[in-house]
Amino acid sequence: xxxxxxxxxxxxxxxxxxxxxxxxxxxxxxxxxxxxxxxxxxxxxxxxxxxxxxxxxxxxxxxxxxxxxxxxxxxxxxxxxxxxxxxxxxxxxxxxxxxxxxxxxxxxxxxxxxxxxxxxxxxxxxxxxxxxxxxxxxxxxxxxxxxxxxxxxxxxxxxxxxxxxxxxxxxxxxxxxxxxxxxxxxxxxxxxxxxxxxxxxxxxxxxxxxxxxxxxxxxxxxxxxxxxxxxxxxxxxxxxxxxxxxxxxxxxxxxxxxxxxxxxxxxxxxxxxxxxxxxxxxxxxxxxxxxxxxxxxxxxxxxxxxxxxxxxxxxxxxxxxxxxxxxxxxxxxxxxxxxxxxxxxxxxxxxxxxxxxxxxxxxxxxxxxxxxxxxxxxxxxxxxxxxxxxxxxxxxxxxxxxxxxxxxxxxxxxxxxxxxxxxxxxxxxxxxxxxxxxxxxxx
Amino acid sequence: xxxxxxxxxxxxxxxxxxxxxxxxxxxxxxxxxxxxxxxxxxxxxxxxxxxxxxxxxxxxxxxxxxxxxxxxxxxxxxxxxxxxxxxxxxxxxxxxxxxxxxxxxxxxxxxxxxxxxxxxxxxxxxxxxxxxxxxxxxxxxxxxxxxxxxxxxxxxxxxxxxxxxxx
Numbered sequence: 360x361x362x363x364x365x366x367x368x369x370x371x372x373x374x375x376x377x378x379x380x381x382x383x384x385x386x387x388x389x390x391x392x393x394x395x396x397x398x399x400x401x402x403x404x405x406x407x408x409x410x411x412x413x414x415x416x417x418x419x420x421x422x423x424x425x426x427x428x429x430x431x432x433x434x435x436x437x438x439x440x441x442x443x444x445x446x447x448x449x450x451x452x453x454x455x456x457x458x459x460x461x462x463x464x465x466x467x468x469x470x471x472x473x474x475x476x477x478x479x480x481x482x483x484x485x486x487x488x489x490x491x492x493x494x495x496x497x498x499x500x501x502x503x504x505x506x507x508x509x510x511x512x513x514x515x516x517x518x519x520x521x522x523x524x525x526x527x528x529x530x531x532x533x534x535x536x537x538x539x540x541x542x543x544x545x546x547x548x549x550x551x552x553x554x555x556x557x558x559x560x561x562x563x564x565x566x567x568x569x570x571x572x573x574x575x576x577x578x579x580x581x582x583x584x585x586x587x588x589x590x591x592x593x594x595x596x597x598x599x600x601x602x603x604x605x606x607x608x609x610x611x612x613x614x615x616x617x618x619x620x621x622x623x624x625x626x627x628x629x630x631x632x633x634x635x636x637x638x639x640x641x642x643x644x645x646x647x648x649x650x651x652x653x654x655x656x657x658x659x660x661x662x663x664x665x666x667x668x669x670x671x672x673x674x675x676x677x678x679x680x681x682x683x684x685x686x687x688x689x690x691x692x693x694x695x696x697x698x699x700x701x702x703x704x705x706x707x708x709x710x711x712x713x714x715x716x717x718x719x720x721x722x723x724x725x726x727x728x729x730x731x732x733x734x735x736x737x738x739x740x741x742x743x744x745x746x747x748x749x750x751x752x753x754x755x756x757x758x759x760x761x762x763x764x765x766x767x768x769x770x771x772x773x774x775x776x777x778x779x780x781x782x783x784x785x786x787x788x789x790x791x792x793x794x795x796x797x798x799x800x801x802x
Numbered sequence: 803x804x805x806x807x808x809x810x811x812x813x814x815x816x817x818x819x820x821x822x823x824x825x826x827x828x829x830x831x832x833x834x835x836x837x838x839x840x841x842x843x844x845x846x847x848x849x850x851x852x853x854x855x856x857x858x859x860x861x862x863x864x865x866x867x868x869x870x871x872x873x874x875x876x877x878x879x880x881x882x883x884x885x886x887x888x889x890x891x892x893x894x895x896x897x898x899x900x901x902x903x904x905x906x907x908x909x910x911x912x913x914x915x916x917x918x919x920x921x922x923x924x925x926x927x928x929x930x931x932x933x934x935x936x937x938x939x940x941x942x943x944x945x946x947x948x949x950x951x952x953x954x955x956x957x958x959x960x961x962x963x964x965x966x967x968x969x
Contacts, residue, residue, distance in 0.1 A: 543946040569941050571905065591936050592909065614913060614937060617906040630906065632937065635917030637910035658910035674907065681907055704904040718904050744948070747904050765948040794905070
């Protein structure tokens with residue numbers, strides 16, 4: 360595990376007020392309100408980080424490239440290419456020539472320096488509000504191993520994103536998913552994990568059996584998933600670091616699937632099918648003690664806890680078609696929250712607690728959407744032949760999901776979209792991919 | 803890596819590419835696609851091949867339904883009679899769904915379909931301990947187009963035999 364040390368460069372900066380003074384130019388303070396929907400991305404410049412020694416030269420360039428890709432990838436920011444720069448930054452300590460950055464309309468400037476000492480990499484950076492002519496927040500420093508340089512770039516980008524949007528970041532995170540190869544009638548599936556941007560793919564199982572729907576623990580150290588390794592679908596828990604797994608439920612004559620952790624990481628909610636009926640249960644991860652939550656003759660599945668652990672949203676076809684319901688964590692009366700035309704499935708509670716993401720089927724099309732907890736303000740973010748299985752970014756502002764194309768050569772891949780429905784983007788994976796699960800921000 | 807080891811014998815049932823692993827289950831798991839690999843000759847009425855080709859090893863379902871049609875009941879009546887005669891065999895009933903549905907729901911739906919078949923066979927006198935059910939949801943289509951012509955064949959429950967004297 361990479362440990363990133365982070366400290367404020369207090370000695371190097373005079374106290375900079377966090378409140379941005381109104382700019383003299385027509386622009387206001389450097390601020391993006393994500394929920395208002397950004398039409399015009401904010402232009403920024405991130406010159407190559409200044410290498411303090413020769414060993415750091417390549418890292419300096421690569422760090423700024425990853426930071427730029429993170430920010431541009433949100434759709435909220437637009438990178439100004441280095442070819443437009445008037446005064447390249449060659450000394451991290453020298454005063455910033457605001458006029459030169461203003462002239463090329465760089466509203467935000469990210470300047471940094473990098474030092475390599477043996478296998479240790481130290482990154483320092485500052486963010487400037489060019490039009491206010493002031494630094495935005497304090498300088499920061501991260502230290503880690505050189506092989507963790509991408510994480511340090513993501514940490515810098517998270518800090519920049521946070522300072523400008525006022526939201527938590529999501530770049531220093533991972534995605535667990537199912538890697539898919541082969542044609543539709545001979546699909547081979549493997550559990551895999553990667554950085555949120557598709558880098559550093561690692562496989563966690565071979566393709567000898569079907570694996571489905573990995574789900575991160577609240578601390579990102581374990582995954583729940585479903586595997587057919589006994590011949591029947593059963594839920595497993597896997598230690599990501601050690602790549603060790605064990606079956607959570609192995610009851611003869613039943614199938615278990617659709618597991619998810621409670622926010623405390625000690626309880627799992629899942630579906631158990633037996634005798635033609637699928638119901639929801641919780642189970643203690645250590646104790647194995649099982650509690651039945653539903654007993655309707657319909658299909659109850661795809662459960663997801665609220666962030667406070669007190670409620671569970673799930674899908675049920677008890678009304679005659681798939682709809683979304685919320686019930687207390689201990690079971691009991693459920694209230695239906697989806698009432699639009701079509702079928703609603705795979706609900707996932709936002710980490711912020713404010714929205715439910717879901718899959719909707721309507722008129723032969725699939726959509727990823729979001730709604731409030733009472734079902735109001737339903738908003739469909741995507742439409743295609745087959746979109747399903749949303750997962751939330753740690754900051755609750757972006758959703759990743761599976762999109763499968765139509766026909767005999769149909770292929771599954773991952774996409775992301777923000778909750779305003781803008782910035783639909785494919786996520787790079789080596790092969791086909793499905794069932795993404797977004798981790799919390801890494802520690 | 804430890805996770806790669808320890809695949810139980812029955813795991814071969816799922817590894818459709820691992821047919822070199824010659825267990826008595828080795829045609830199973832592909833959703834009963836085609837007749838290749840089923841033990842025995844189709845002309846032998848006690849063989850799994852006969853069951854598959856002459857009795858009929860599968861029934862189909864209407865969209866999003868798990869109820870048996872009259873045609874399905876007739877096929878299953880034949881399966882029940884055959885199983886009552888050929889008592890050396892056990893069966894795993896595989897339930898499947900087409901791709902028009904979410905993954906978890908289709909697992910539940912496939913289980914309902916497989917269970918509907920199991921309940922019918924048990925009602926005709928086949929011992930329950932000879933019949934297991936498994937759902938593959940939409941994970942194992944046999945037809946790959948995205949039209950109703952393919953979907954109709956994918957919405958199926960297949961009775962896959964195991965055991966038997968010719969195993």
